[in-house]
């Protein structure tokens with residue numbers, strides 16, 4: 335059996351594993367082996383539906399050392415006026431370039447695609463080639479880095495949690511462009527961002543909204559993409575919204591009251607203004623997309639689907655509901671990022687990459703690499719990289735936001751780390767604050783509002799997080 339010796343073994347060549355590897359390469363002289371069972375870098379993006387795009391501006395996604403996109407402002411479509419959102423193929427090409435132009439030429443990174451990590455122990459790991467099955471022993475001198483903790487699942491590769499009777503046409507969104515022209519009726523299954531992308535795609539391509547049934551067990555609060563734009567050009571949109579958000583957090587009397595205030599300020603959106611959302615996963619969307627999705631009137635809420643039969647759906651609560659005969663069902667029920675409990679990022683010879691800033695997995699992984707390279711005390715490292723709990727419902731938002739703010743506070747106390755963060759391409763908004771024109775009274779006023787609101791917001795959010803409906 336071949337033995338490969340390395341300083342770090344990075345499991346997963348998705349955005350998270352590669353962002354960590356890229357930053358560790360920049361900040362240390364370590365060697366790395368990156369292992370992934372997929373054939374190419376980029377993780378789940380390799381299997382994404384063809385009309386997928388980033389939810390967030392390309393400008394602060396990917397790895398720290400390499401730009402993604404050209405910093406273009408879209409001038410058409412629902413994202414007009416905002417920074418470009420890379421398409422799936424662009425993201426895959428980008429990660430391929432990261433591997434080919436950045437990581438491999440360093441001579442310090444070895445990449446093993448089409449390999450499973452079969453087992454790990456204190457000294458390393460056993461990896462197995464998926465073609466031919468050759469095993470390799472990886473001897474790890476420093477640490478094993480787990481870039482798979484969130485177990486991202488997408489419709490084209492996940493295990494469905496419902497049955498499909500013979501004769502029912504149920505596809506992943508990947509097949510939609512090919513199959514939609516032959517279908518007259520559509521049933522979208524799922525309430526997350528993928529389902530929204532499918533709804534937008536159908537309507538933008540001329541499908542009558544009345545030909546669509548949307549099985550949306552829970553509605554979701556959605557972040558208005560206008561408020562997530564980096565660079566000083568968008569100072570008032572982004573930092574102004576942040577100040578408004580903090581001010582709402584200071585005075586909110588309940589989680590519902592908080593979200594109502596954020597909605598009134600156009601920071602949070604919902605598709606149906608008459609239904610109170612029970613989900614919050616940081617899905618980010620434009621107002622134009624929300625307006626489009628509101629045109630789909632036949633929404634089935636409540637339970638989850640257990641079985642699809644010709645012309646009928648069965649639900650977890652025993653209910654049944656009829657659907658148009660011969661409809662094309664589009665499975666958008668994969669969970670994307672799994673809600674797993676936070677664990678220590680640094681634990682002996684293991685690093686478990688998690689979000690230390692929500693919802694920014696790439697930035698979080700880069701920061702963990704920086705901390706790994708420059709700090710020695712494990713308690714200190716975990717203090718700087720405390721994993722934030724991923725929210726599932728609006729009631730989880732206060733605790734998640736407090737965790738974000740506590741981390742930011744810890745980083746701000748450390749000048750070297752703070753400087754690294756403000757230089758880091760993946761830090762969208764710190765740079766906007768840094769570049770603010772303090773001589774401009776309007777910008778100075780926003781910064782002052784933000785400064786005044788932060789501490790009372792933390793205190794009130796802690797109170798809201800402790801309310802009975804909070805997780």
Ligand SMILES: Cc1cc2nc3c(=O)[nH]c(=O)nc-3n(C[C@H](O)[C@H](O)[C@H](O)COP(=O)(O)OP(=O)(O)OC[C@H]3O[C@@H](n4cnc5c(N)ncnc54)[C@H](O)[C@@H]3O)c2cc1C
Nearest residue numbers: 346348349350370371372377378388389390450451482486
């Ligand atoms: C449609 C969609 C859009 C999104 N848009 C955004 C966005 O705009 N911004 C944002 O920040 N986030 C976004 N996300 C969240 C997304 O989860 C992250 O951006 C990121 O791509 C996840 O990367 P990852 O490395 O954690 O996971 P993955 O992409 O799943 O990568 C993990 C890799 O590990 C490999 N692996 C797992 N186990 C093993 C093993 N035992 N052996 C070998 N290899 C293994 C897998 O094959 C996989 O390639 C989006 C998610 C989805 C589904």
